[in-house]
Amino acid sequence: MNDSSNNRAGRMPSDDQMDGLLRDFFASEVPPALNQTFRRPTKSPKKSVELASSLTIIADTDPLFQTRPRGGRLAVGSAIAVLAMSTLLALNLRSSSDTSESSNGGLTTTPAVEAAAPAELLMLVSPNGDLKQATHPIGEDGVTLEETDSIELKPKP
Amino acid sequence: MTSPASGHQNDPERDQLIDTYYREHSRELWALFYAMCSDAERAYDAVQEAFLRYYDYHGEPVRDLRAWLLRVGQNWLRDVARKKSSSCGLLPELDDFVGRRESPEDILRLRERQTQIRTALQELNEDDRKVLVMKYSMDWSAAQMATVMDCSAAAVDMRLSRARRRLAEILLEQGFEYE
Structure with a gap:
């Protein structure tokens, strides 16, 4: 213990040594820029415009800067979802229509078609008027009102 | 002011x-x-x-x-x-060696010494560090430092001496070699 403290005391630098060490240390530690004048921000409008246009160019070309705002992403996502839903619905309708046509020989309309076109106002030609019987066959050949409605009528020449 | x-x-x-x-x-x-x-x-x-x-x-x-x-x-x-809870020491850049008279080994050794002293300074309390920085980076007198530190010039001298001694001890513990 005594030896180590004596040894340590022997290795202890003098005040002059420490003085020189700290002077050298701070001489290279102080940033040279500190001795220059204060660098205030430049406020030239021309430079600002140049900077803004260069940033725009970077944003246009660099994929790192090509980010979309969240609102834009949400809109794109919603549009894709709506598109997918409508495609699925159309496919579903088509497959239902094909199935019913193949099973009934294409002579009767399916409930899916009726459900798909509720907004279409069909012109009732039955003498019974609006009796909600439009889906029932009105003749012996099994033709329904919807099907007769789809026949194109052309004026006589 | x-x-x-x-x-x-x-x-x-x-x-x-x-x-x-x-x-x-x-x-x-x-x-x-x-x-x-x-x-x-x-x-x-x-x-x-x-x-x-x-x-x-x-x-x-x-x-x-x-x-x-x-x-x-x-x-x-x-x-x-x-x-940024801890500062990260940057490695010396190669450009720093260009156009200097010292060899890269000398520059690296110098930087290592600087880092050791910086680390030792961090172990001092803030007042001790302040008195050393004001003395050696600005070459201020004890009277000038006393104005900033709101104490007497004698107290500044005492603090300066104690801070220098404490720094020397820390450097010794770190295995710092004096040239």
Whole structure:
């Protein structure tokens, strides 16, 4: 213990040594820029415009800067979802229509078609008027009102 | 200490006064910030930040500009320290070796010594570090330091001697080799 403290005391630098060490240390530690004048921000409008246009160019070309705002992403996502839903619905309708046509020989309309076109106002030609019987066959050949409605009528020449 | 006429941007007179103030006080502010963070570059950034904030300042006239700048710089340093809890030492860049007379080995050795001293300084308390920074980076007298530290010149001398001794002990513990 005594030896180590004596040894340590022997290795202890003098005040002059420490003085020189700290002077050298701070001489290279102080940033040279500190001795220059204060660098205030430049406020030239021309430079600002140049900077803004260069940033725009970077944003246009660099994929790192090509980010979309969240609102834009949400809109794109919603549009894709709506598109997918409508495609699925159309496919579903088509497959239902094909199935019913193949099973009934294409002579009767399916409930899916009726459900798909509720907004279409069909012109009732039955003498019974609006009796909600439009889906029932009105003749012996099994033709329904919807099907007769789809026949194109052309004026006589 | 009163401030240059504040609150008027694009005022040549004010700009000149800021320049003068920067020349006269930036080194002192750097030393005080350095005593806080032991990072020369960050302390320099704090000086720049404080002066930039003052340059953009439009509020009430500043009564004591030195205290105002010190407070702004210290707050900025605290914010930076909070965001970046530990500073990472950057490796020396190869460009730093170009055009210098010393060999790369000498430069690296010098940098290693600088890092050791910096680390040892960080282990001192802030007042001890402050007194060493003011003495060796600004060459201030004990009387000048006493004004800043709000104590007597004799107390400053005593603190300086104690801080130097304590630093030497820390360096010895680190295995620092004196040349």
